[in-house]
Amino acid sequence: MKRNVIKPTILPGFMELLPKEQRIFNDIVSKITKVYEDNGCLAIDTPIIEKAEVLLAKTGGETEKQVYSFEKGKNNLALRFDLTVPFARYVAQYYNDMTFPFKRYQIGKVYRGERNQRGRYREFYQCDVDIIGKDKLSINNDALVISLASKAFKSIGLKDYRFQISNRKILKGILNELQIANVNKVMILIDKYEKIGKELFLCELEKIIGAEKSKYLNRVLDIKGTNKQIMENIIKLNLKDKYFIEGIEELNKIYSTLLMLGVEEQEFEINLKIIRGLDYYTGTVFETILSGNESYGSICSGGRYDNLAENYTTNILPGVGISIGLTRLFFVLKEIGFIEKYKIDKRLDYLIIPIGDTMEYSCEVMRALENKGLSCTIYFEENSLKKKLSYANKIDVRNVILIGEEEVKSKKVKIKNMLSGDEIIIDSIEIL
């Protein structure tokens, strides 16, 4: 019989994993979840589809073009393109039911119809933490969220990440002092610094603000050294602009709090070139590079916003958040060989293989194992012993128990350790 079949494929720009890699992906998710929960963050889960008018209240330009939006009945719907906008809506909606500061985490899929490129996905996981205050929110929270990203990376054994931290107010103050008219244009250019390289950056910068100011600004952006030296050199600029002064103060506070929270000096660097595009951030901003693999872009970003939910409420809700772009991170970790070496336990404690008509006793053994909290599965298929053992070799199991008619009579159980190859015989399943 020949039937017509549809070729089984998924859309380009979507990540789908085989079970072996999926286990590692899920292990990473549960480690990040544990870090977030152990630090007091509450889980929320918002719909993937929302009213378009709600999701698109603030965006425009690039983002809006990328949004998956469509009509269903009389409604204009859109798929969420991040977890921050739905969170803003959530906080505004349930404001009266909340205890502030409200620390929430959310791990979920978001959608952007981006041009298909390596490492860019149209459906991807974000692992977000945001802390939101009522009217005010301590700057220590900015350091805390970065420390959570640090703990998350450490918990999965990642080493070569480096947070790039700045505060937009510092740059804003400097640009004020330089009396630059087209601040946005300069900001967008600085945001592209790493991508276009120093020479092109300087050339473009001169066109916007002239040679003299360019020289000054570039000297500031180029300050190098230890974090301490960078801070000192920025302070030495000695500008009187109030944003500059505020920004320095905040950044200094974050610096010392990061150390108190156990983030080590070599995990982060102060980098005034960090801007985070035209996003809603107003103070602290940060990105995260993988040293030696900077070209993949940031794997975790975030920052401070004065008023997160201003489109949905007149309450003032300052916040600070991080987002780990897990799908992209996983892609990069595959590329650099990290996933291949990722340590993860064998997934099953026991496989029971009945031989002959021994289902009843096999089930009894399985239930005894389960009662001891061990993971276990039975091979049910009627097949040759060879095929049964070949299955055992393939499924990533620690121990195999063969149960033939002899075992049923004697109630003895032979256990084969699949790692060592050792076999032991135990007198009764009670002592397992």
Add this chain to the structure above:
Amino acid sequence: MKRNVIKPTILPGFMELLPKEQRIFNDIVSKITKVYEDNGCLAIDTPIIEKAEVLLAKTGGETEKQVYSFEKGKNNLALRFDLTVPFARYVAQYYNDMTFPFKRYQIGKVYRGERNQRGRYREFYQCDVDIIGKDKLSINNDALVISLASKAFKSIGLKDYRFQISNRKILKGILNELQIANVNKVMILIDKYEKIGKELFLCELEKIIGAEKSKYLNRVLDIKGTNKQIMENIIKLNLKDKYFIEGIEELNKIYSTLLMLGVEEQEFEINLKIIRGLDYYTGTVFETILSGNESYGSICSGGRYDNLAENYTTNILPGVGISIGLTRLFFVLKEIGFIEKYKIDKRLDYLIIPIGDTMEYSCEVMRALENKGLSCTIYFEENSLKKKLSYANKIDVRNVILIGEEEVKSKKVKIKNMLSGDEIIIDSIEIL
């Protein structure tokens, strides 16, 4: 300043929970996950958006009308409306990378633009297990998947569920013997039995197959008693149709295997009225009711299909699966007061409240707690002691540590147990 704000709302038919209920929802998800994983099921995660031609390869009628589909660029896209069709596509696509029988679980959101009714959601979680074989698959797997649903329900403390189990072949055999022409019409009517009630059912049935056959069929559907009695009475019909004989044999096997796997008699009943509509099932079918709350419909359904992936491959892949409709189940559990009584640990071990300028030592204490694997958060905000303590009372924490300047000097730590109100002072954080 008065700004225009958009009212923060979500679409009707979408479930969104406050953090307290979300914690319980997530706890249920992780318990179900543990049951599935401990029994050897592998996790997969398929895209929520797929090619419309792939997702809609088989459906038609009701389901297709409910699907969220739209265009993006040149592609016709659709949101998945269950996890079975994407799984069929997945198995066909990665067939050569798989070890059969392949046991997979998937817990994720699916989308159906259903008419908005109580307990019916347009975005809802399904928690699926499917076991799929190459060419053949032991009937014991049908019992296994039901036993997993049983374990899942037990793991969350649910008691009043009752599996309703049948095998389509039995009914098919009976209808064959009765020489009924319009089998589908009769099947659809039987499927509605519980909904429309016995009288209307009988009236409609007579119109299709006449009084005599109706009487016979109704007598069969109405067989009551213990499972053993029901089985015996069905066997006594003594029909020679091969489907009938096969169906009896399979159902008998499932019955005995269920008991071997630890599912108790009172957890299930054999019920020939179970059909599962016009779905792809070919043998075993089952639904799950909550005794006393039958009107909410099935909270877990599934069955056997001869050839799951026939739209995507010429390989023969028989399978059997279950799906727990978690969003609906959660809704019902709220309605019947189960969620309110759900036992769940306090979410945090410690809250540290710095008083005065004690951030550094507070962070030290926090890190000491974290190193011992305890969950912990610091209250960072500058507020009155009263406000700080009020926060502690609201956030569901086991112990509170106040750290003032005295504690910094003495290195002693006072711990208040929020359950008992007891306070103890310990000499050093080392002994925590």
